[in-house]
Amino acid sequence: MTNSQLPISPMTFLSVNVGDIVRLRKPHPCGGYEWAVVRTGADIGLVCQTCKRRLLIPRDEFRKAVKTFVQRAPEPPPAPAAPADSA
Secondary structure, eight states: OOGGGSOOOTTSOOOOOTTOEEEESSOOTTSOOEEEEEEOSSEEEEEETTTOOEEEEEHHHHHHHEEEEEEOOOOOOOOOOOOOOOO
16 A cells, blocks of 8 residues: 555544545445545535536545545645735
């Protein structure tokens, strides 16, 4: 197993980025296991890679449902610092 395909412990902090491909524990009714992350925040937006159905689930439920990361997206660049006011 590669480092990105290690099993996820339900109590660990889960760093998720838009573009990640994850495999969930239960299959979607269409038969697909793999989902693409399209939104992050308090809720995680997913798109089934088989039928393209969109799903929005709370972060804590997502953490419990994830089995492995199939593919990790590159880390987003840090946000630029705000310019200081010199007034």
